[in-house]
Amino acid sequence: MDMAKSSALRNPADSKNVIIAALGASTIGVLFYNAVPLYLGTAGESKGLTSEQIGLIGTAFFLGFNIAGLSAFAWVRRVHWRNISLTLLPIALLALYWSDQTSSYPLFLVATTIGGAAYGGLYCIAAVVIGDTTTPERWYGVKTAVESIAGMILLTVLTSSFLPSNSFSETAVGMGVATVLLAPLLLLLPRAWQKAAVVGATPDVAKPRTNLAAVVCALLVVLVFYAGNSGIWAFAERMGANSDFDPAAVGGLLGLTLLFGIGGSLVVAAIGHRLGSALPFAISAGLVIVALICLSIPKDFNAYAVGMCLYMIGWSAGVPLALAEVARLDGDGRYVALGAPALGIGSMIGPGVAGMLYHDGSPIAVLIFSFAAMLASIALLIAAGRLGGQATSRPVVAPVSVEAN
Numbered sequence: 001m002d003m004a005k006s007s008a009l010r011n012p013a014d015s016k017n018v019i020i021a022a023l024g025a026s027t028i029g030v031l032f033y034n035a036v037p038l039y040l041g042t043a044g045e046s047k048g049l050t051s052e053q054i055g056l057i058g059t060a061f062f063l064g065f066n067i068a069g070l071s072a073f074a075w076v077r078r079v080h081w082r083n084i085s086l087t088l089l090p091i092a093l094l095a096l097y098w099s100d101q102t103s104s105y106p107l108f109l110v111a112t113t114i115g116g117a118a119y120g121g122l123y124c125i126a127a128v129v130i131g132d133t134t135t136p137e138r139w140y141g142v143k144t145a146v147e148s149i150a151g152m153i154l155l156t157v158l159t160s161s162f163l164p165s166n167s168f169s170e171t172a173v174g175m176g177v178a179t180v181l182l183a184p185l186l187l188l189l190p191r192a193w194q195k196a197a198v199v200g201a202t203p204d205v206a207k208p209r210t211n212l213a214a215v216v217c218a219l220l221v222v223l224v225f226y227a228g229n230s231g232i233w234a235f236a237e238r239m240g241a242n243s244d245f246d247p248a249a250v251g252g253l254l255g256l257t258l259l260f261g262i263g264g265s266l267v268v269a270a271i272g273h274r275l276g277s278a279l280p281f282a283i284s285a286g287l288v289i290v291a292l293i294c295l296s297i298p299k300d301f302n303a304y305a306v307g308m309c310l311y312m313i314g315w316s317a318g319v320p321l322a323l324a325e326v327a328r329l330d331g332d333g334r335y336v337a338l339g340a341p342a343l344g345i346g347s348m349i350g351p352g353v354a355g356m357l358y359h360d361g362s363p364i365a366v367l368i369f370s371f372a373a374m375l376a377s378i379a380l381l382i383a384a385g386r387l388g389g390q391a392t393s394r395p396v397v398a399p400v401s402v403e404a405n
Contacts, residue, residue: 013132017188019139022129024185025085026143027150029123031178032092032115034151036061038158038171043099043108046168053105060109062344064116065123069340072124076337081125082189089183092118093176100172120344124337125189131327131336132193137277140320140327141269145262148316152258154178215335217384218326219342221281221377225322226346228373229288229315231354231366232295236308242361243299253305260309261316268320277328281321281381285374287314292367292374318377319343325381329388 012018032039036058044054075084095115102108130139158174240250264284271280287310294307327336357365 011134013129014134018129018190021185021188022126023143023146024182025122025189026126027147028179028182029119029126030147031154031175032119035154035175038155042168042171056109057112060112061116062348064113065120066341066344068117068120069124069338069344072337073334076124076128077192077334080191082186085122085125085186085189088118088121092179096172096176100169120340124340127339128333128337132333135273136327137273137321137324138269140323141265144265144316144320148258148262211329211387214329214384214387215326217380217387218329219338221380221384222322222326222339222342223346224373224380225318225377226343227350228370230347230350232311232370234351235354235358235363235366239295239363240304243304245301253308257308257312261312264313264316265320268317277321277325278382278385281318282378284314284318284321285378288374289371292371296364296367325384329384
């Protein structure tokens with residue numbers, strides 16, 4: 001009887017195979033995102049594009065990515081995850097091939113939008129699967145670290161001397177090869193499931209309730225936090241250049257900050273939900289605020305270096321915590337898919353606002369914008385927790401497998 005009860009209480013989302021599959025899908029899903037700077041740069045050089053045209057390519061990618069995330073609210077619990085992932089995979093590869101082969105700029109934008117949607121769909125599925133785990137903070141932290149490591153490897157290979165021409169074709173092929181190498185992990189994805197009852201609940205209240213206001217606040221945390229931080233990252237190099245720092249030192253530092261970011265996400269993975277949500281997130285945002293103070297000190301490379309490293313730790317730790325809060329408050333498990341467009345919209349707003357605020361080589365207005373975003377995100381997370389009522393700790397849930405349509 002005890003063995004049967006234990007089996008009934010087991011959360012299938014905690015299966016090693018399912019988690020490995022989700023990490024694989026997520027890593028594939030952000031390959032395009034991680035390679036966007038190189039994708040834009042090599043496309044501009046190889047296809048002779050203007051700066052305005054290059055900027056629209058980034059907009060096209062995020063448009064597709066956000067379309068996938070917003071639509072996932074309707075389909076992510078209805079389709080067979082493995083089947084739809086294996087369908088999105090060739091679409092993503094064909095989009096890369098099309099973008100490389102076409103000489104028409106409008107068709108290039110279409111291909112980039114389709115690619116963004118295909119990769120975004122894979123990311124959404126992974127985010128939902130990890131959100132169903134018993135300890136989403138831990139696995140969102142691992143997910144962020146794995147994505148960062150894969151992104152570093154991809155960019156290192158694509159910019160190495162082994163690819164001397166540094167052309168757009170090499171970038172597209174490299175992204176395609178990385179996608180294919182990770183593709184077998186998608187075979188481990190299960191069919192879609194629905195979030196089942198909190199263990200011990202009576203049948204008439206079996207399905208966890210979703211406080212929509214709480215979930216919206218949590219999603220706004222993701223958006224606002226990401227907007228505030230992505231604005232800093234977009235102008236990190238400019239801050240160093242305008243302070244007359246050595247370009248090689250700035251470039252090396254920015255690469256080093258990615259390692260600090262991996263460390264920040266792994267700390268979240270190690271801690272899990274043991275300290276709750278509000279305190280770790282406040283610490284993460286607090287690290288960003290301290291970093292902003294360091295970055296406000298002009299002509300001091302040491303302050304700039306410490307600021308950038310602290311900033312990346314706080315950003316990389318805060319994102320998985322914010323996503324995990326969405327998953328914790330999301331009773332039926334559909335709203336967590338909206339985390340992807342929240343990230344996408346935040347990454348579009350942040351650099352745009354920062355670009356309008358960055359004047360005469362001074363980052364102060366940008367730093368103030370990021371500071372305000374950190375305070376707002378902390379307030380929104382506290383509000384989400386209070387609106388969530390008694391859901392102060394994640395209940396043990398058992399997703400129920402259902403046949404896909």
